[in-house]
Amino acid sequence: MRGMPAGISEDDKLDSEQAKHVLRRAARMMRPHRRQLWLAIGLIALYTLCILAGPYIVSWAIDSGITPRDAGVLNTAIAAYIVVALVHYVAQRTAITTLARVGETFLKDLRRRVFAHLQRLSMPFYDREKAGVIIARMTSDIDAMQELVQMGLLQFVSATMLLVLALILLFVMSWQLMFVCAIAIPFVVLASIKFQKDSNRAYLTVRDRIGSTLSNLQEGIAGVRVIQAFGRQEVESTRFAGENRGLYDAHMESVKVQSWYVPIIEFAGHFTTAIAIGVGGWMVTEDIVTIGVVAFFVLTLSNLFEPIQQLSQLFNQLQSSGAALQKLFELLDTDVDVAERPGAVDLPSEGEIEVRDVVFRYAPDGEDVLSGVNLTISPGERLALVGPTGAGKSTLAKLVARMYDPVEGTVSFGGVDLRDATLRSLRQRIVVVPQEGFLFHGTIRDNIRLVRPEATDADVVRALDALGLRERFEDLEDGLDTEVAERGSRLSAGEKQLVSLARAALIDPAVLVLDEATSSLDPGTEALVERALEVLMEGRTVIVIAHRLSTSERADRVGVVTEGTLRELGTHDELVAAGGHYAALYATWAGGLASTS
Numbered sequence: 001m002r003g004m005p006a007g008i009s010e011d012d013k014l015d016s017e018q019a020k021h022v023l024r025r026a027a028r029m030m031r032p033h034r035r036q037l038w039l040a041i042g043l044i045a046l047y048t049l050c051i052l053a054g055p056y057i058v059s060w061a062i063d064s065g066i067t068p069r070d071a072g073v074l075n076t077a078i079a080a081y082i083v084v085a086l087v088h089y090v091a092q093r094t095a096i097t098t099l100a101r102v103g104e105t106f107l108k109d110l111r112r113r114v115f116a117h118l119q120r121l122s123m124p125f126y127d128r129e130k131a132g133v134i135i136a137r138m139t140s141d142i143d144a145m146q147e148l149v150q151m152g153l154l155q156f157v158s159a160t161m162l163l164v165l166a167l168i169l170l171f172v173m174s175w176q177l178m179f180v181c182a183i184a185i186p187f188v189v190l191a192s193i194k195f196q197k198d199s200n201r202a203y204l205t206v207r208d209r210i211g212s213t214l215s216n217l218q219e220g221i222a223g224v225r226v227i228q229a230f231g232r233q234e235v236e237s238t239r240f241a242g243e244n245r246g247l248y249d250a251h252m253e254s255v256k257v258q259s260w261y262v263p264i265i266e267f268a269g270h271f272t273t274a275i276a277i278g279v280g281g282w283m284v285t286e287d288i289v290t291i292g293v294v295a296f297f298v299l300t301l302s303n304l305f306e307p308i309q310q311l312s313q314l315f316n317q318l319q320s321s322g323a324a325l326q327k328l329f330e331l332l333d334t335d336v337d338v339a340e341r342p343g344a345v346d347l348p349s350e351g352e353i354e355v356r357d358v359v360f361r362y363a364p365d366g367e368d369v370l371s372g373v374n375l376t377i378s379p380g381e382r383l384a385l386v387g388p389t390g391a392g393k394s395t396l397a398k399l400v401a402r403m404y405d406p407v408e409g410t411v412s413f414g415g416v417d418l419r420d421a422t423l424r425s426l427r428q429r430i431v432v433v434p435q436e437g438f439l440f441h442g443t444i445r446d447n448i449r450l451v452r453p454e455a456t457d458a459d460v461v462r463a464l465d466a467l468g469l470r471e472r473f474e475d476l477e478d479g480l481d482t483e484v485a486e487r488g489s490r491l492s493a494g495e496k497q498l499v500s501l502a503r504a505a506l507i508d509p510a511v512l513v514l515d516e517a518t519s520s521l522d523p524g525t526e527a528l529v530e531r532a533l534e535v536l537m538e539g540r541t542v543i544v545i546a547h548r549l550s551t552s553e554r555a556d557r558v559g560v561v562t563e564g565t566l567r568e569l570g571t572h573d574e575l576v577a578a579g580g581h582y583a584a585l586y587a588t589w590a591g592g593l594a595s596t597s
């Protein structure tokens with residue numbers, strides 16, 4: 001797509017109100033850099049003047065130096081021309097770097113703000129938005145502005161100034177000749193408008209085709225095992241060939257659009273030069289203008305059509321940058337769903353968990369995932385949640401950890417509604433240990449300390465010691481300084497779980513919310529995880545989403561969740577005796593165990 005100006009779809013175009021709003025907001029963000037910005041604009045004005053000063057000096061040299069054979073004037077003109085060329089060089093170079101610095105700083109700030117905001121946004125946002133769309137905000141939307149801040153803005157300002165100043169100067173020097181030469185301008189403007197529209201359409205088609213070719217390619221590679229296993233290579237290759245042909249056509253179309261436009265602009269330049277020489281020459285013989293003025297026209301007119309061409313291309317770029325900025329501002333304006341209220345209080349260090357009349361749904365217009373849930377968990381109690389898949393166990397656990405707020409009802413800890421608690425105390429008191437721990441780039445130590453950055457090395461070791469995990473990690477070649485490769489790929493699933501447990505131990509929470517792992521580990525690690533978990537649970541309130549009935553058997557109480565309600569609640573023995581859902585589940589499980597043993 002090189003050489004093609006950026007494009008924008010109808011849906012993305014901003015209306016004038018939105019455009020004004022985006023501009024105003026961008027200007028506010030630019031305010032700290034306004035001095036640099038003015039400096040850049042001043043420099044652009046200076047080098048634009050230099051562009052026009054060149055032909056002017058030539059004109060002067062001809063009329064006052066060459067024609068009257070005055071060597072002194074000619075020499076001065078040559079010196080002036082060199083000075084102007086030097087000033088042009090310095091001003092242009094400084095303008096490029098100054099403006100780019102302002103633009104790049106603006107983008108840097110924007111990226112930082114967007115990332116920080118993304119980190120703050122709560123789970124409901126991530127449920128609503130697709131990861132691809134969020135990443136596109138940071139990649140293609142920022143990229144859309146990148147070209148603009150690097151050269152586009154500069155070209156835009158200088159092309160506009162050049163156009164206006166050149167027309168004024170030409171008018172002042174000879175308005176008669178200017179009107180004759182301006183004959184081509186309306187055609188160039190019309191051609192530029194058509195080009196702007198056509199190239200926009202071509203750009204969008206190329207972009208779509210690239211997208212579908214890439215997804216075809218990705219599917220062909222990711223699914224290569226299935227493709228080969230079923231002998232579908234030919235079919236896939238034919239499908240790809242079709243996409244590829246579409247991409248070729250789209251590229252050719254975009255070249256075609258440029259191929260008629262660029263020569264038209266060149267032609268207009270040559271045509272106008274011919275007019276300037278022809279008509280201008282006649283005017284010289286009639287003593288209406290001097291030779292110098294004709295030279296000025298010839299040289300300046302050749303500079304005049306380029307700005308028109310640039311402006312037509314920059315128009316698309318400006319529009320797509322505006323749309324990108326609008327999307328980024330919208331993202332920055334997205335409210336944090338799980339926010340801290342003003343005047344929030346710290347949660348007490350211990351307390352009862354109370355779930356009262358809770359109703360919850362993920363999407364505002366979606367179905368209830370939980371309804372009428374009531375539950376009280378005493379400090380130090382272990383509650384196992386069991387139930388069929390999709391019943392709402394994880395959702396209930398997420399509400400207890402305030403990953404989401406209930407739609408109706410309350411969840412409280414120690415008598416404080418979680419919505420009234422400070423987020424810091426909330427994350428300290430209630431910790432979620434997911435099925436599979438996520439590891440970040442860095443060492444194992446960094447990964448454990450992540451949850452409490454102020455913890456010392458000794459604190460980390462103490463946490464590991466408490467869980468009986470110290471040796472397990474210190475036995476690794478680099479011990480706790482072992483680098484975890486991307487997404488923890490160098491650690492086994494079991495080791496990742498151990499890191500998760502160590503993180504929880506470092507926080508030392510009052511409540512643990514555990515999602516029991518379903519994948520099985522090697523027996524050695526499994527035993528280590530079990531033991532560490534047992535220590536970690538000691539003296540804490542635990543809610544465990546149990547996937548094995550051996551876990552619920554050991555819990556103080558069991559809650560059976562089916563179809564979004566807490567159907568049964570009691571000790572294991574009570575529920576087995578009651579002969580309900582749990583009893584049936586348990587009987588099946590125990591029966592299965594008996595038949596395998």
Ligand SMILES: Nc1ncnc2c1ncn2[C@@H]1O[C@H](COP(=O)(O)OP(=O)(O)OP(=O)(O)O)[C@@H](O)[C@H]1O
Nearest residue numbers: 127362363369387388389390391392393394395396
């Ligand atoms: N982030 C989400 N956005 C929308 N719907 C969701 C989301 N997470 C879960 N659900 C839906 O909510 C319902 C309850 O899901 P939940 O994960 O709580 O069930 P679960 O009992 O924990 O099941 P499992 O044992 O399979 O994890 C399901 O219908 C599920 O599709």
